[in-house]
Amino acid sequence: MRPWEANIRRVAPYVPGEQPKGEKLIKLNTNENPYPPAPGVREAMERMDCDWFRKYPDPAATVLIKALSKAYEADEERIFVGVGSDDVIAVAFMTFFNSHKPILFPDVSYSFYKVWADLFKIPYETPALDMEFRIKKEDYYRENGGIIFPNPNAPTGLLMPLSEAEDIIAHNQESVVIVDEAYIDFGGESAIRLTEKYENLLVVQTFSKSRSMAGMRIGCAFGHPELIRRLNDVKYSYNSYTMNIPSLVLGAKALEDERYFMDTLKKIRCTRETAKGWLKELGFTFPDSMANFIFASHRERRAEEIYMALREQNIFVRYFKQPRIDNYLRITIGTDEEMEKLYRFLKEYL
Numbered sequence: 337m338r339p340w341e342a343n344i345r346r347v348a349p350y351v352p353g354e355q356p357k358g359e360k361l362i363k364l365n366t367n368e369n370p371y372p373p374a375p376g377v378r379e380a381m382e383r384m385d386c387d388w389f390r391k392y393p394d395p396a397a398t399v400l401i402k403a404l405s406k407a408y409e410a411d412e413e414r415i416f417v418g419v420g421s422d423d424v425i426a427v428a429f430m431t432f433f434n435s436h437k438p439i440l441f442p443d444v445s446y447s448f449y450k451v452w453a454d455l456f457k458i459p460y461e462t463p464a465l466d467m468e469f470r471i472k473k474e475d476y477y478r479e480n481g482g483i484i485f486p487n488p489n490a491p492t493g494l495l496m497p498l499s500e501a502e503d504i505i506a507h508n509q510e511s512v513v514i515v516d517e518a519y520i521d522f523g524g525e526s527a528i529r530l531t532e533k534y535e536n537l538l539v540v541q542t543f544s545k546s547r548s549m550a551g552m553r554i555g556c557a558f559g560h561p562e563l564i565r566r567l568n569d570v571k572y573s574y575n576s577y578t579m580n581i582p583s584l585v586l587g588a589k590a591l592e593d594e595r596y597f598m599d600t601l602k603k604i605r606c607t608r609e610t611a612k613g614w615l616k617e618l619g620f621t622f623p624d625s626m627a628n629f630i631f632a633s634h635r636e637r638r639a640e641e642i643y644m645a646l647r648e649q650n651i652f653v654r655y656f657k658q659p660r661i662d663n664y665l666r667i668t669i670g671t672d673e674e675m676e677k678l679y680r681f682l683k684e685y686l
């Protein structure tokens with residue numbers, strides 16, 4: 337051990353999904369959208385002026401906040417933005433999860449929550465999902481320092497009915513409840529409207545999935561103005577979270593094209609439902625996903641084996657070597673052509 341190592345913080349880092357590059361590969365491993373962003377985004381990008389980059393971006397992210405305010409019919413003072421929802425959630429952890437009481441999140445969930453909790457030295461407990469991978473709301477009725485869960489959950493894809501999410505929020509008015517809606521647009525009802533009723537609710541969304549802009553790093557949160565003010569206090573003190581100019585401008589542009597947004601979502605939902613049909617036919621079981629991925633386990637073949645066989649074909653899906661879920665694959669919904677290739681290979685292979 338080096339002399340200075342005794343003083344440093346050690347973390348078990350987050351392990352992101354692979355980002356293989358290449359023309360021919362089929363990338364179904366990190367829940368990106370297979371379709372491009374709205375056409376207006378490309379046009380706006382072509383009109384961008386390099387001279388803009390000489391100056392610092394607007395720290396208040398006004399153009400994006402105004403666009404979100406219009407699109408979601410929410411007051412500007414109720415909106416926060418950041419460099420992807422990962423950073424929005426990180427700022428929220430730093431801001432709201434500060435007591436000595438443990439925060440709560442599901443045992444099978446977005447693996448970053450544990451990483452942030454460790455990093456920010458926040459104690460946590462992870463109530464187990466039931467046998468069908470559902471979140472049991474009663475597990476969240478105990479004393480806590482805050483709550484976060486994705487809805488739909490990841491990597492299961494299961495949606496909790498909004499009324500049950502509301503029960504959790506209503507039962508916990510002494511702590512902040514964060515609902516991570518990274519995948520809500522693919523089939524659920526958002527809790528955004530509930531932020532008008534519950535001061536302790538923060539709803540986080542992202543442009544990475546339904547709006548096809550993972551590479552731009554755009555995330556946002558909706559909540560009571562007091563929550564948003566607190567987030568901004570931490571953000572400005574921290575200041576690595578200021579969004580860059582292209583993300584602000586292009587993110588705002590993406591919100592203008594509601595028709596394209598709805599059409600893309602419809603296509604992905606339709607491909608997902610078709611995939612559920614053939615996965616079942618091939619012997620897979622899976623929770624009924626409402627997200628843009630399916631979390632599937634084969635009745636006979638090991639998930640890791642299938643994952644490796646797919647890799648050899650240049651088809652990437654996500655495999656988690658993690659207790660309880662190590663016989664599952666998380667398959668992102670791609671285009672119909674990509675899913676067809678996956679189907680054809682699996683049919684031969686299994």
Ligand code: PMP
Nearest residue numbers: 420421422446486490518542544
């Ligand atoms: N929450 C959940 C549940 C996710 O799966 C992801 C994507 N990995 C994120 C948040 C973060 O997304 P982003 O930082 O791209 O907005």
